[in-house]
Amino acid sequence: MPRTAQITRLKPGKRTDIRRENESLIRRAAEKVFAEAGFGGATMQLIADLAGLPKANLHYYFPTKEALYRRVVQDIFEIWLNAAACFDNAKGPVDGIGAYIDAKMEISRRHPDGSKVWASEVMHGAPVIQDYLETTLRDWTDGRIAVIQTWIDSGKMAPVNPRHLLYMLWATTQHYADFGHQIETLNDGGPLTDQQWREAKESVKAVILRGIGAG
Amino acid sequence: MPRTAQITRLKPGKRTDIRRENESLIRRAAEKVFAEAGFGGATMQLIADLAGLPKANLHYYFPTKEALYRRVVQDIFEIWLNAAACFDNAKGPVDGIGAYIDAKMEISRRHPDGSKVWASEVMHGAPVIQDYLETTLRDWTDGRIAVIQTWIDSGKMAPVNPRHLLYMLWATTQHYADFGHQIETLNDGGPLTDQQWREAKESVKAVILRGIGAG
DNA sequence: CTGTTGTCTGACCATACGGTCAGGAAATGA
DNA sequence: TCATTTCCTGACCGTATGGTCAGACAACAG
Secondary structure: OHHHHHHHHHHOHHHHHHHHHHHHHHHHHHHHHHHHHHHHOHHHHHHHHHOOOOHHHHHOOOOOOHHHHHHHHHHHHHHHHHHHHHHHHOOHHHHHHHHHHHHHHHHHOOHHHHHHHHHHHHHHHOOHHHHHHHHHHHHHHHHHHHHHHHHOOOOOOOOOOHHHHHHHHHHHHHHHHHHHHHHHHHHOOOOOOHHHHHHHHHHHHHHHHHHHHOO | OOHHHHHHHHOOOOOOOOOOOOOHHHHHHHHHHHHHHHHHHHHEEEEEEEEOHHHHHHHHHOOOOOHHHHHHHHHHHHHHOOOOOOHOOOOHHHHHHHHHHHHHHHHEEEEEEEEHHHHHHHHHHOOOOOHHHHHHHHHHHHHHHHHHHHHHHHHOOOOOHHHHHHHHHHHHHHHHHHHHHHHHOOOOOOOOOOHHHHHHHHHHHHHHHOOOOOE
């Protein structure tokens, strides 16, 4: 039934619409509540209120609190991995790492809640996404380490331990999301302006790139 | 009664001993449980079990869960601030920032749970220690920024935004505690060895110090 | 129109949690 | 020894939470 399929895609029908709309609503609300209160502190009632739906409706789309949480964490992980693409098609460390820092800083700015949920999950021993750490993340990390090593071998940057360099990149960029509240407090209580975000990016890039002898 | 006071200090008496011993027991257990489960996920029963005491006994020493939590966070904050002393009596950025990195890395290694509790607290909007952020931390930060600025003005380091440099120092060092589980997973599941910790410290110091033009 | 499937929800339940309390045990001081 | 203070704890309570369910309602297919 190609015709039906096409119609379904172009005119999805009310049911499909409702499902996608509500799932999205719930996931966005859950991301915020999980980020603000942690898994244990978050309640389905809070998420339901924020989503503007009855609590029972949440359990219609997501069987358990854990299932909803897992979905939220997976979404974040995907965004986070996708943003690392710019790392690959780079000629050298200045392009590659510079673009990676830009991308990750942008994620910290646009998806601070997601970053917090991820941080929380890892801090608590990654009970839900341990398998991701052991497979996808490990593979990705090994690949990037190899790339950095070729840059070192070809003299494009100083011989810095690639693994610890990666940790520094993650730490410095995600800090602006995970510790955003602290940063705002030290910024007279307000969020960083466009100019301040630009300065943050440039500062991080300046120190790191000069630090690896590629600035 | 100076005699009584002195005797109390030298021979504290069983009651004083018991109190100090149990309070310490509870605080250490609480630090671990709060770090592993977050404030919301932690239960007084879990803390009690880990401390080897009945739950009701916890409420004898700490009236509420929040009071116990507040105490744990305060302890960490103190350790964290004290370790920053080495920053002050330094001639220049290489000594000062190098020693600061060493000290903070050592804290990440020795008090990972404390660091996690602190991170969790800040990530959730610092509901308990907001006043500390606005007073002590802000003052400390302003002071260090001034010091770094003098180093820049006297040409001892490159003109890097001091505030963002501080954030980088916090982020990179605390990452080894807060994301310790992720790091261990990427390290074949085991904790870093002495050699690996040394390498981590050296990598961070090398990149940062060279990055600020002081390496 | 009619049957079927998917969507929604108020009311309900079992459990687990933070916190209380009465009263017993142990240490201390006189 | 006796009185007083501190320490301890099993049993208990009110509440809030995650999750369930029967049944109402809306969309779709034939």
